[in-house]
Amino acid sequence: MSASYLFTQASYLAASVLFILGLRSLTKPDSARRGMQQAALGMALAIVGTLTKHEIVDYRYIVAGLALGSAIGYPLGMFVPMTAMPQRIAISHMFGALAATLVGIAEFYTLGNGAQVPHATMAALGFEVLFGSLTITGSFMAFGKLQEFLPGVPVTFKGQNAVNGLVFLGTVGLFAWLVFQPFTPWAFYLMVGLGLVVGVSLVLPIGGADMPVVISLLNSYAGLASAATGFAIGNEVLIIAGALDGASGFILSMVMSKAMNRSFGNILFGAFGKPPEKSAK
Amino acid sequence: MHGTSLIELYVFVLAGFVGFQVITKVPALLHTPLMSATNAISAISLVGSLVAAGSDQNRVATWLGFVAVTAATINVVGGFLITDRMLKMFRHAEKPKAKEVKA
Numbered sequence: 154m155s156a157s158y159l160f161t162q163a164s165y166l167a168a169s170v171l172f173i174l175g176l177r178s179l180t181k182p183d184s185a186r187r188g189m190q191q192a193a194l195g196m197a198l199a200i201v202g203t204l205t206k207h208e209i210v211d212y213r214y215i216v217a218g219l220a221l222g223s224a225i226g227y228p229l230g231m232f233v234p235m236t237a238m239p240q241r242i243a244i245s246h247m248f249g250a251l252a253a254t255l256v257g258i259a260e261f262y263t264l265g266n267g268a269q270v271p272h273a274t275m276a277a278l279g280f281e282v283l284f285g286s287l288t289i290t291g292s293f294m295a296f297g298k299l300q301e302f303l304p305g306v307p308v309t310f311k312g313q314n315a316v317n318g319l320v321f322l323g324t325v326g327l328f329a330w331l332v333f334q335p336f337t338p339w340a341f342y343l344m345v346g347l348g349l350v351v352g353v354s355l356v357l358p359i360g361g362a363d364m365p366v367v368i369s370l371l372n373s374y375a376g377l378a379s380a381a382t383g384f385a386i387g388n389e390v391l392i393i394a395g396a397l398d399g400a401s402g403f404i405l406s407m408v409m410s411k412a413m414n415r416s417f418g419n420i421l422f423g424a425f426g427k428p429p430e431k432s433a434k
Numbered sequence: 435m436h437g438t439s440l441i442e443l444y445v446f447v448l449a450g451f452v453g454f455q456v457i458t459k460v461p462a463l464l465h466t467p468l469m470s471a472t473n474a475i476s477a478i479s480l481v482g483s484l485v486a487a488g489s490d491q492n493r494v495a496t497w498l499g500f501v502a503v504t505a506a507t508i509n510v511v512g513g514f515l516i517t518d519r520m521l522k523m524f525r526h527a528e529k530p531k532a533k534e535v536k537a
Binding site for chain 2: 169172173175176179182185186189190193199204206208209210212214219221222223225226227229230231233235238241245246248249251252253256259273368372375376378379382383384386387388389390391392393394395396397398399400401402404408409412
């Protein structure tokens with residue numbers, strides 16, 4: 154155990170505690186702002202702790218990515234009007250899921266395109282890219298519906314159930330196959346592609362008014378993708394933050410659907426298997 | 435696979451439990467900030483992205499890592515800033531109300 158390893162682990166532990174305290178501060182409006190500033194400090198600590206890892210030898214792409222991300226993130230944080238908040242959150246789920254998915258693909262590719270991936274790690278990587286890829290397109294669809302460049306009404310077509318069912322079964326089948334046979338690159342990349350299709354088909358039949366519930370559920374998926382990343386690369390702070398996020402998104406979508414006096418299942422699957430004209434609001 | 439993965443499963447389950455306990459206590463008033471706060475926290479995937487972008491394994495991993503770092507940084511910066519902006523509004527809205535109650 155080198156000093157740099159201990160420093161990294163200590164920064165991760167501090168970050169995890171600060172995240173939990175930050176979320177707890179949100180139970181009271183007075184303490185919320187300070188608590189979230191502490192959570193931001195935790196994030197900064199986790200970043201510094203990661204940058205001192207001995208695996209990291211080349212800082213050029215990191216600095217470029219941090220600079221570019223900050224340049225895009227600053228206006229997204231400061232100038233987006235509060236009324237555009239739901240779509241703002243939806244699009245940022247897309248960025249988060251994109252990061253998790255790309256890390257998963259990079260990991261798979263680096264480990265000999267699956268040749269050196271143990272079965273359990275493959276299960277984690279599979280969850281990571283699956284939740285990640287369906288969140289990417291799902292969030293983009295939600296963003297599109299709220300921003301109104303995609304139709305806000307539920308989109309249904311004939312044979313939709315069959316198509317969705319086939320895509321879903323295919324994805325699960327590929328995932329199971331990969332866990333037994335990690336060295337099948339085509340199956341991995343096809344699974345990522347099908348995951349993107351699942352994201353579209355999940356959100357397409359849901360109306361614009363129900364989008365907040367969907368966004369919250371996608372938040373949960375993005376969190377689970379982060380947690381799976383943590384399992385795949387053996388990183389506890391990812392697991393903790395991902396689990397917090399997953400729990401939060403799930404609870405919020407339940408609470409919101411209850412507030413709308415509808416069941417969770419009704420919102421998600423209400424438009425499935427119904428004739429298209431029924432869903433016109 | 436590394437031998438610590440069972441411990442990681444414990445960590446995941448317990449953290450999920452903590453999250454459940456904490457978040458069920460958040461009042462409905464603060465649900466929107468909570469959403470954007472958890473969104474900012476989920477940008478912790480930046481940690482994985484940094485390792486992919488900086489460990490110089492191969493060109494594919496480096497470039498994917500670069501894009502991932504960019505995407506995650508957007509969420510870190512944008513997510514915490516917008517949460518702070520929202521909570522600032524809440525505090526201003528809260529103060530006059532508190533005075534009214536006292537008077």
